[in-house]
Amino acid sequence: MKIAVDAMGGDNAPAAIVQGGLDAARIADGDFEVVFVGDESQIHEEIERHHFISHLPIHVVHASEVIEMHESPSTAIKRKKDSSIVVCQRLQREGKVDAVVSAGHTGAAMASALIILGRLPGVHRPAVGSVLPSSHGFTFVIDVGANVGARASDLQQFGIMGSIFVNQVMGVEEPRVGLLNIGEEPTKGSHTILKAYELLANSPIHFIGNVEGRDILKGKADVVVCDGFVGNVLLKFAESVGGVFSLYMKKHIGKKIISNLGAFLLKPTFRGLRKIWSYEEYGGAPLLGVKGVVIIGHGSSTPRAITNAILEAAKMVQQNVNEKIKTEMQTLNGVEIVTEKA
16 A cells, blocks of 8 residues: 655645654554655655664655645646646556645645546545544544535535545444534524435434534534535634633633642643644544545644544555445445435
8 A cells, every 4th residue: 555645735844744654654564655745855855864764665756846825726736737736646546556645735635636536436526524522532524625515415425425434434333423503403404404404314324413513522423514614614613722722721820829739730631632632633634525535634734643644544545435435325225315406
């Protein structure tokens, strides 16, 4: 197995990307090869900073261009054909690698996957899923930005793809799938949501009905389905919670001796909370529904985040997630996916 890593993507590239890739190669212990894609001289310079790596299964593929954050994804992909993310996706299409990990331009990662790899048979619109912490561990939210709007049939497919991912990659038996809505009652919501409820209820998944925003962190559902506009707002809000909590504690603890003592005793707890809310613990966000494995990392990904994203990609390949999605999209155990205009 080979995992292509966009070495030039992200705020901390290529240093953090290379370190994360090397760490993943160590952990893999020969299970897969890490293929760094980007400026060859910069990548080799970073690799040489590390020791005891001669035995690691790593490889470098040169790409002379980088898609910058301010560039239009579709335009840049067509113009910069030798950019690191485009070369990564091309390698996957040609069967030279099995997955792609990038912490670079999110739009470019998604657009290049759609243009170069294409969609899985039966998938209307690919979607991006992301993990949020909850009182029971985590909640997988899909979509978090690939589609600003979504039809009812799209939401149905998001639920099916999310259920497969959470089951196969995150190890949850019969994931509970909920539809994000303004109330729990089946009669609430827009026409699209009402139709999506009906479609999800007749899909081969463990659909538990509507869930509200307050239910997400409670862990009521393992998979929460929504369109990309709502999901992205939710994701950005959740990302701010951990930071706000830390600032609050720093501001209000430490003013008195007793507070200092309490802070010392609670330090392991605070460290655990920080870890739970840290995006780097969950790797990256999978783009589900394309003919390949694509993991999109946070722009400010640390080496640890990159390592976890690579391990996540490897597990998707090992579990043959795309084949399972394709099978469900085509057969749904006899339940036809309805294409409609809602």
